[in-house]
Amino acid sequence: MTTTRKKTLLHCGILTGILGAVVLLIFLVHPGCVYGAQTDWSNQHFAIPEYFRTRFYATGNLFPNFAMQLGSGQNIFNFAYYGLYSPVILLSFAFPWLSMATYLQISNILLTLLSAFLCYFWLRKWFVPNLSLFMAVLYLLAAPVIFHSHHHIMFVNYFPFLFWALFAVHHALEKRCSLSLIAASACILLTSFFFSVGAFFAILIYAVFLTLHQHHVHLFRQLMRTIGITCLHLLLGAVLAAFLLLPVAWTLLHGRDVSGSSQSLWSLLMPGMHLNYLTYSPFSIGMTSFSILAICAMLCFPQRAYRFLAGIFGVILACPLLLYLMNGTMYLDPKAYIPLLPLLLLLCGFFWKTLLSHQIALRSTLLLFSAVLGMGILSQTGTDAERIAVILNGLSMLAAFLFYFRRQNAKPSGNASTKILLIPTLAFSTATCLTVNLCDTYMSKEDVSIVYSSEIQTLTDQIAAEDDGFYRISNEYHAGDTVNRIWGSNYYRSSVYSSVHNAAFSDFYFRQTHNENGIRNAAMIVQSKNPVFGILMGEKYLISQKPITRYGFRQIGQDGAYLLYENTLAYPIGFATSNIMTTEELKGLRYPNQLEALLENAVVNAADLPEDSTFHAKQPDSIHQIAPSYTATAYSDKQITAIGDNKYYVHSKTDFSVTVTLDEPIDDLLLLKFHVDNHLGNGTTTGDVAITINGIRNKLTDPQWKYQNNNNNFQYTLSSDKPIQKLKLKFSAGDYVISKPVMYTMEYQVLEDTSAEISPWQLHHDTLGDDTMAGSIQVKQDGWFVLAVPYDTGFHVTVDGKEAAYSRTDTDFLGFPITQGEHQISITYTAPLAKAGKYCSAAGICLTLLFFTGNCWLRRRKQKQHS
Numbered sequence: 001m002t003t004t005r006k007k008t009l010l011h012c013g014i015l016t017g018i019l020g021a022v023v024l025l026i027f028l029v030h031p032g033c034v035y036g037a038q039t040d041w042s043n044q045h046f047a048i049p050e051y052f053r054t055r056f057y058a059t060g061n062l063f064p065n066f067a068m069q070l071g072s073g074q075n076i077f078n079f080a081y082y083g084l085y086s087p088v089i090l091l092s093f094a095f096p097w098l099s100m101a102t103y104l105q106i107s108n109i110l111l112t113l114l115s116a117f118l119c120y121f122w123l124r125k126w127f128v129p130n131l132s133l134f135m136a137v138l139y140l141l142a143a144p145v146i147f148h149s150h151h152h153i154m155f156v157n158y159f160p161f162l163f164w165a166l167f168a169v170h171h172a173l174e175k176r177c178s179l180s181l182i183a184a185s186a187c188i189l190l191t192s193f194f195f196s197v198g199a200f201f202a203i204l205i206y207a208v209f210l211t212l213h214q215h216h217v218h219l220f221r222q223l224m225r226t227i228g229i230t231c232l233h234l235l236l237g238a239v240l241a242a243f244l245l246l247p248v249a250w251t252l253l254h255g256r257d258v259s260g261s262s263q264s265l266w267s268l269l270m271p272g273m274h275l276n277y278l279t280y281s282p283f284s285i286g287m288t289s290f291s292i293l294a295i296c297a298m299l300c301f302p303q304r305a306y307r308f309l310a311g312i313f314g315v316i317l318a319c320p321l322l323l324y325l326m327n328g329t330m331y332l333d334p335k336a337y338i339p340l341l342p343l344l345l346l347l348c349g350f351f352w353k354t355l356l357s358h359q360i361a362l363r364s365t366l367l368l369f370s371a372v373l374g375m376g377i378l379s380q381t382g383t384d385a386e387r388i389a390v391i392l393n394g395l396s397m398l399a400a401f402l403f404y405f406r407r408q409n410a411k412p413s414g415n416a417s418t419k420i421l422l423i424p425t426l427a428f429s430t431a432t433c434l435t436v437n438l439c440d441t442y443m444s445k446e447d448v449s450i451v452y453s454s455e456i457q458t459l460t461d462q463i464a465a466e467d468d469g470f471y472r473i474s475n476e477y478h479a480g481d482t483v484n485r486i487w488g489s490n491y492y493r494s495s496v497y498s499s500v501h502n503a504a505f506s507d508f509y510f511r512q513t514h515n516e517n518g519i520r521n522a523a524m525i526v527q528s529k530n531p532v533f534g535i536l537m538g539e540k541y542l543i544s545q546k547p548i549t550r551y552g553f554r555q556i557g558q559d560g561a562y563l564l565y566e567n568t569l570a571y572p573i574g575f576a577t578s579n580i581m582t583t584e585e586l587k588g589l590r591y592p593n594q595l596e597a598l599l600e601n602a603v604v605n606a607a608d609l610p611e612d613s614t615f616h617a618k619q620p621d622s623i624h625q626i627a628p629s630y631t632a633t634a635y636s637d638k639q640i641t642a643i644g645d646n647k648y649y650v651h652s653k654t655d656f657s658v659t660v661t662l663d664e665p666i667d668d669l670l671l672l673k674f675h676v677d678n679h680l681g682n683g684t685t686t687g688d689v690a691i692t693i694n695g696i697r698n699k700l701t702d703p704q705w706k707y708q709n710n711n712n713n714f715q716y717t718l719s720s721d722k723p724i725q726k727l728k729l730k731f732s733a734g735d736y737v738i739s740k741p742v743m744y745t746m747e748y749q750v751l752e753d754t755s756a757e758i759s760p761w762q763l764h765h766d767t768l769g770d771d772t773m774a775g776s777i778q779v780k781q782d783g784w785f786v787l788a789v790p791y792d793t794g795f796h797v798t799v800d801g802k803e804a805a806y807s808r809t810d811t812d813f814l815g816f817p818i819t820q821g822e823h824q825i826s827i828t829y830t831a832p833l834a835k836a837g838k839y840c841s842a843a844g845i846c847l848t849l850l851f852f853t854g855n856c857w858l859r860r861r862k863q864k865q866h867s
Helices: 003-029 041-045 047-059 076-082 087-092 100-123 129-141 143-147 159-175 179-191 193-214 219-240 242-255 265-269 289-299 304-318 320-326 334-356 362-379 384-410 416-438 445-451 454-466 503-512 531-536 583-587 593-600 748-757 834-866
Strands: 033-037 442-444 472-475 539-544 553-559 562-567 574-577 580-582 602-604 623-625 630-633 640-644 647-652 656-666 669-677 689-693 696-700 713-718 724-731 734-746 759-762 772-779 783-790 795-799 802-804 807-809 813-818 821-829
Touching: 003 033, 003 100, 003 129, 003 143, 003 416, 033 041, 033 100, 033 445, 041 047, 041 445, 047 076, 047 087, 047 100, 076 193, 076 242, 087 100, 087 179, 100 129, 100 143, 100 159, 100 334, 129 143, 129 334, 129 416, 143 334, 143 416, 159 179, 159 193, 159 219, 159 334, 179 193, 179 219, 179 242, 179 834, 193 219, 193 242, 193 304, 193 320, 193 334, 219 242, 219 834, 242 834, 265 320, 289 304, 289 334, 289 362, 289 384, 289 416, 304 320, 304 334, 320 334, 334 416, 362 384, 384 416, 442 445, 454 472, 454 539, 454 553, 454 562, 503 783, 531 539, 531 562, 531 593, 531 713, 531 748, 574 772, 580 583, 583 593, 583 602, 593 748, 602 783, 602 807, 669 689, 689 713, 696 713, 759 783, 772 783, 783 807, 795 813
Parallel strands: 472 539, 580 602
Antiparallel strands: 033 442, 539 562, 553 562, 574 759, 574 783, 623 734, 630 656, 640 647, 647 734, 656 724, 669 713, 669 734, 689 696, 689 724, 759 772, 772 821, 783 813, 795 802, 795 821, 807 813
């Protein structure tokens, strides 16, 4: 074995040891945990890929259009961000005996190690082995790399493909064609299309850097050639991935929540020194002040290639507008720069190389670094820990470089003083890596066992064996952790948590049925406890660990601590009714009369009704506003103070509870609503506010948080199989104002009557295909068919074999007119642009082959001409 090979194996062993040590420390500091964070890991990062795999095993279809089990039925490309066609997730299909949670823990550790190896070998193209190792260690210790392998995996899981692409750039520029670069680009897009923007930017910058480094004559022509070749390869990669990108683009335009944060034009155009874009935070590139020093030094270096690369990062530091554009004009989040980490490491390597060869302009570098550091410290944003790190590491690096500067002036040929720069670099890189990873919150093995509960699986199998119809199951146990969990192909649910989701369903959940919102993030639509919502959504079964005493529910099973209930009032998911109200009439009703109107009618736009329509609406008449007499206990006047007509100021440093006893019990559905404001003026806020009433929680997020839920109106819909006499209220700590409280009742008889009047659509498990629902219906009277599936473009409806136009029904569902008698209804979903995407990908294969063969032919022709 050669010395070089031994050194390579030793260096790979060191990288493996560093990663192994960090992972081991995580398990030692957090005993009983798994390699996955509590934030989003359980309810998104493995739950949704688990659904992809479950669906594939059930249908054998690798190109689905519809996620019937999630979010009441949605375009499956709403969930593409979580690995619908990621090579890493697709590989898991070959390991059915491994749970997705286990598979992702293993694969994420291996991907991190693989990316570190590839980083090392890529840097070997530029530096000696020891310097390559040093930079690869800095890569591994960078804040986001290990952190996001267990936190937000899409932030870093594309790195192996990015390094593959950076290797392939050399071949592409030399030979004008590289299938590797095209394939790597496609894999980046399939793995993490959001971060592909930054990754493609990094590839293009690297290609330009190579040209500047290698060519010194006819430079403009060479740059145009480089940009053309690189962009052509990236474009071909995008065309190959068009089967994913085109339908995803459609969903992004129709299902992305608007960010709660806003940026002024001045804040975007005003330059500054944003050190937090590059340092310490796992939601940034996450290097240390060593990288800032390298940028300053290379800006002062005469060679244009290095100045170009340093200039790119100088623009990143100073210009917020670039970050805003890379985040899709949603917010200023430096996570978009994470793909540029390899280029920053490359720049740091050149800095160290030129430092050792005494080519650095020391005085200019020192002055520029001092100025950048000073401005950065004065304007530094981020967490307290990040601000402290900037000050400590920045000043220690400045002191180290000043020491080096003096030593070099005194003894120009010495290299020993360069090692002083290693101390703050390695110390703060290690400290950053350990801090962000050891301070993260991890799921426990017990948490994972809840998500994979065998008891819930048993109850689900019991339901499927006894009921072969089309129904939804609600799960109230650990609703946030299991929001996207599917226990088998016959498990259909209303809840969903995805950054992109059907906007119509979100509107129906939050605004039409006035559900509670107990979650900070409005993108998470958890299981609601609103009985009206459950009835309308066809939630026939409910699983809980707590006894349920709601009206219309009866217990039908139990496994261990898990209880199974049937909602005897739940509507079928598809039904027909002869009561039709126009959307205009519905908008004219006040809360909560709209709820009763939705229960008793199909709501249709007047323009969508047949011209000879004689349908009539059933007007809500069971809603009554009340102001009951009551007594309240267990709170002090200092905690809740009346400050005006129906306006109360809540002030408490701790959570507290209040019990309200009604003088007369209420034997009806009880609806409460009030306004909450946690922005008290003068820029002061109290953070999140949460108020729980009889187990139903509402939360309002801190107005300074970028993912606002905007839940200022707290709404509660309470039902009970016994008269309601007590209301138990739990208030969170803080300072906030409650105003405009109102209370209504709705007669239970409305729920009974409306359930009996509708005509159900008969659906069975064996008629629920890949993307199709088909079944028969016996319609009692001419009326309107309602399907409790969110409205979307892409449905194809046939009634008795004839195509039927559908329209918005109940404001956010889909429906169509139907006549009395028996009918066969089939509804199929095709994702918009899915077919066009497949055609584009097929064309991309042809274009790639044509490009490759044409380039080979040209090269052979040139070789013959020169021979």
